[in-house]
Structure formats: structure tokens, C-alpha cells
Amino acid sequence: MLNFTVGPVMCSEEVCAVGGEQVPYFRTPEFSALMFENERLMLKFAKAPSGAKAAFMTNSSTGSMEAVVMNCFSKDDKVLVIDGGSFGHRFAELCEIHEIPYTALKLRRGQKLTREQLFEYDGKGFTGLLVNVDETSTGVLYDAEMIGEFCRRNNTFYVCDCVSSFLADPFDMAHCGADVMITGSQKVLACPPGISVIILAPGAVERVKNAKVRSMYFNLADVLKNMERGQTPFTPAVGILRQINARLKEIESAGGADAEIARVAAQAKDFREKIKELPFEFVSESPANGVTPVHPLNADAYEIFMTLKDEYGIWICPNGGEMKSTVFRVGHIGHLSHEDNTTLIDALKDMQGRGLI
Ligand SMILES: *Cc1c(COP(=O)(O)O)cnc(C)c1O
Numbered sequence: 062m063l064n065f066t067v068g069p070v071m072c073s074e075e076v077c078a079v080g081g082e083q084v085p086y087f088r089t090p091e092f093s094a095l096m097f098e099n100e101r102l103m104l105k106f107a108k109a110p111s112g113a114k115a116a117f118m119t120n121s122s123t124g125s126m127e128a129v130v131m132n133c134f135s136k137d138d139k140v141l142v143i144d145g146g147s148f149g150h151r152f153a154e155l156c157e158i159h160e161i162p163y164t165a166l167k168l169r170r171g172q173k174l175t176r177e178q179l180f181e182y183d184g185k186g187f188t189g190l191l192v193n194v195d196e197t198s199t200g201v202l203y204d205a206e207m208i209g210e211f212c213r214r215n216n217t218f219y220v221c222d223c224v225s226s227f228l229a230d231p232f233d234m235a236h237c238g239a240d241v242m243i244t245g246s247q248k249v250l251a252c253p254p255g256i257s258v259i260i261l262a263p264g265a266v267e268r269v270k271n272a273k274v275r276s277m278y279f280n281l282a283d284v285l286k287n288m289e290r291g292q293t294p295f296t297p298a299v300g301i302l303r304q305i306n307a308r309l310k311e312i313e314s315a316g317g318a319d320a321e322i323a324r325v326a327a328q329a330k331d332f333r334e335k336i337k338e339l340p341f342e343f344v345s346e347s348p349a350n351g352v353t354p355v356h357p358l359n360a361d362a363y364e365i366f367m368t369l370k371d372e373y374g375i376w377i378c379p380n381g382g383e384m385k386s387t388v389f390r391v392g393h394i395g396h397l398s399h400e401d402n403t404t405l406i407d408a409l410k411d412m413q414g415r416g417l418i
Contacts, residue, residue, distance in 0.1 A: 063401055066378040067197055067225055067352050068247040069254050070395025072304070076252055079307045084300045092299070093291025095306050100288070102309040103258055106228060106318035107242055110235035112263035116284040117256055119297045122224040122245035123151065125257040128279040129220055129241055130155045132269045133189070140189035141166060141182055141217070143174060143208075146198035147382060148222065152191040161189075170384065171199045171354070173347035179211050189218045195226035195349035198380065200390065202230055202349035209237035218268070224248055224257075228318055229325040229351035229394055240265040249325065249351065251395040252305050255298040261285070326350045328393040332402045336391075339409055340418065344388055354380070354390045360418045362389040365409075368417060373408040 064071050072080070085092065100115040107113075118125050130152070134140060140161055142152045145168035156163040166182065168174060190212055194205050205221060212219040221239040223232055228249035234242050240262045247254035259281070261269065269281040277283075283294050312321050329350045333343070336355065344354040357365060366379040366389050378390040391405070412418045 062374060062376065063404060064376045064395070065391045065397065065401075065405060066376050067390060067392040067394065068245070070247065070249075070251050070392060071397055072251050072253070073308070073311060073396045075311060076304045076308050079304045080253065080300060082300075082303075084303075087297070087299045088292065095303065096288070096291040096293075099302065099306055099309060102313060103260060106309070106312070107223075107260050108233040108235055108318075109242070109260050110262050112266070113234070114261050114266050114285055114288065116259040116261065116281055116288065117293060117297060117302060118259060118284065119255060119293070119295070120257055121254060122222070122243055122257040124279070125243045125245070125259050126152060126222060127155050127159075128276075128281055129243060129259060130159055130161060130191075131276060131279055132272045132274050132281040133218060133220065133241065133265065134159075134161045135273075136160055136162065138162060138188045139186055140164070140191060141187045143190070143192040143196075143203065144168065145172060145174070145201055145203075146170065146193075146196040148193040148196055148198055148224075152193070152222070156191075168201075171201060171344040171346055173201055173345075174203050174208075176207055179208065183211065183215060187215055187217050189220065191220045191222070193222040193224070194232065195223070195230060195351055197225040197349075197352060197390075198354075198384070199388075200345040200349050200352045200354040202226065202345075202347050205232060205237045205239065209239065213238050218265075225351045225394070226349055228312070228321045230349055231319075231322055234260065234262065240268075246301055246305060249321070249394045250305060250308055252308055253301055255301045256305060322350070325393050328397055328399065328402070329353060331399045332391060332393060332405075335402055335406045336409075339406075339413065351394045352378070352390050352392050354388050356388050357418060361386045365389055365412070365418065368412060369405075369408060373411075375405055375408055377405070
């Protein structure tokens with residue numbers, strides 16, 4: 062299998078090997094030590110401010126998006142949602158469900174967010190802002206620093222969904238002033254799905270401690286309290302947390318977050334050069350490193366996905382909804398090499414020779 066989707070992605074041999082081991086009991090000092098190490102490396106790689114805490118959630122990242130909306134906002138807030146694709150729209154839906162007053166700043170498919178567009182909302186009393194730093198559905202990377210400047214000026218609580226951009230695009234949580242950062246195990250962390258991590262800056266830690274949450278499982282104050290002893294309130298995905306530990310140490314010994322970001326950037330650049338020979342167009346005005354959305358000029362995007370999967374054993378990522386036939390995505394995250402890019406391009410050229418592209 063050769064997997065170019067944006068999650069789950071290819072795991073390293075070491076991470077796979079940990080996945081093949083027995084899963085240990087976890088209410089032990091040994092597991093607590095592993096959790097503290099996971100927290101330390103996650104905070105370091107996110108460049109989190111001092112005093113930040115990590116919450117390891119056994120749920121997909123949408124669960125963490127929901128937990129953050131439930132724990133950080135209330136009916137008294139006024140939230141701005143950057144809605145440039147299906148993940149931005151998900152934040153709007155979550156505000157709807159939890160009755161958080163919000164305004165959606167809508168962007169066209171692939172459109173970047175400019176300073177002019179954002180600062181139209183300046184001085185309008187927004188208490189919160191929700192953004193997917195890489196809107197993975199269209200591969201648009203928003204400027205987290207510019208949004209941070211807006212939030213600082215407006216005293217706005219700033220939530221960054223970095224699910225697909227963490228370790229793929231440069232991100233400095235302390236510098237951009239994000240209060241919360243969310244990511245998940247199956248994207249650049251290149252582990253199986255099942256764990257999502259929420260990093261909370263000190264102000265966010267205070268906020269969730271005082272929140273009145275109508276949920277047992279999504280009570281972040283409870284999660285943080287347990288994490289003081291390296292534990293979780295309920296049984297976590299122990300096996301995946303052990304794989305995350307192996308992966309974080311692997312990244313650390315290969316040069317840390319910046320080295321991994323450079324590796325993903327080079328993987329994306331190599332692919333974008335090689336695919337220029339084919340009758341495809343790029344979609345994103347401000348491309349993120351993790352994924353390239355591609356618009357085929359002469360063929361149905363979903364058909365290309367199916368043929369590559371069924372006839373070549375290669376997985377690219379189809380798009381959902383209205384972009385299903387017009388856009389497919391190629392991921393650059395996980396355990397992939399430049400040779401793997403060549404294998405994919407050769408398969409696409411073969412399809413072109415067969416008149417399928
Ligand atoms: C993948 C992704 C999610 C959701 O992840 P799930 O694990 O499927 O819930 C959320 N936001 C962004 C930006 C993503 O790329």
C-alpha cells in the first residue's frame with residue numbers, strides 16, 4: 062500500500078512495531094512518565110508558552126473541536142469563525158449545536174484570508190475566533206500570526222485547529238498568541254487515528270477550570286486535573302499514546318519540529334514540481350505544506366481516486382461534497398519519500414497513456 066491521503070497516513074516502521082505489541086495496563090508510574098514525556102515534547106514542538114498544558118483526548122479531532130467549543134465559550138460570547146471549507150464550516154456547525162453566538166467569515170474555495178477581509182471585523186466586540194490554520198479541504202494555509210495580531214488587538218480568545226498543519230507548516234503558539242491549539246494522531250504525527258491533543262495556554266487553562274460544561278467525557282478541567290499525575294479520567298487509547306511517544310522521540314532525534322516541517326515542505330515541493338507535466342491545476346491561493354488539492358482538467362477527480370486505488374494500489378484523498386468530482390488531494394505527510402512521489406506520478410502518466418486523464 063502507498064498512502065498519500067491526509068490521514069491516516071503512512072507510519073514509520075518503529076511506530077508500526079509499537080502497534081504490534083501488547084497493550085499494557087495504564088494506571089502505573091511508567092505510563093504516567095510516558096504521558097509527561099508526550100506532553101513535554103508536544104509543548105516544545107508547538108512552541109507553546111510557558112505554563113501551557115496538553116490534554117490527550119481519546120477521540121478524533123472533531124471531538125476536540127467540540128470539546129473546545131463547549132469548554133471555552135458560552136452564550137455570552139460572540140465568536141468569529143473563518144469558514145473557508147468543510148473544516149471551517151464544522152466549527153460553525155458546532156457553534157450552532159452548542160448555541161454559541163457566531164458570525165461566519167465565508168471564503169471561496171481555495172481563497173486565502175487577507176488582512177483587509179479580517180480587519181473588517183476589528184472593533185466589533187468579537188470575544189472568540191475559530192480557525193483551521195490549514196483548511197485541509199482546500200489546502201489553504203491561513204496566516205496565524207496576522208490572525209493573532211487581530212485577536213490581541215480585540216482581546217479575542219484565539220483557537221487554532223492545527224490538525225493538519227502541526228509539524229507541516231511553521232507555527233509558533235507563543236508568538237502568534239493562540240490560546241488553544243488542536244491536533245490529531247493520524248495527520249503529521251503519523252500514528253493511527255484515535256488520539257487528539259489539545260494544547261492550552263495559561264489563559265485557556267484558567268478559562269476551562271471555570272467553565273460550566275454539561276458533559277462528563279468532554280470536561281477539560283477534569284482532563285487537566287488528571288494530567289497533573291500523568292493520567293486521563295477514563296481509559297485512553299493506550300496503544301496509540303505509546304506509538305505517539307515513539308514518534309515524538311523519533312522527530313526529536315531527527316532534529317525536532319523544524320526539521321520535520323522542512324521535510325514535509327520538501328516533499329510538497331517535489332510533488333508540485335513533478336505534477337506540472339500533467340493536465341491538472343492547483344486550487345489553493347496560499348498552499349499549505351501538508352496537502353496539495355488538484356483539479357483535473359479532463360477527468361473526474363473521484364474516478365482518478367478509484368482507479369489509483371483499485372488498479373495501482375495507491376491511495377490519494379478524494380474530496381467530499383460539491384468538490385467530489387472536481388478536486389482530489391495528495392498528502393505530503395507521514396512516512397513518504399520523493400521516490401514515492403515518482404511512483405504516483407508514473408501511475409498518473411500511465412493512466413494518461415490509457416486515455417483516463
Ligand atoms: C482532519 C482534520 C480534522 C478532523 O479530524 P477527525 O480526526 O476526522 O475528526 C479537523 N480539522 C482539520 C483542519 C483537519 O485536517
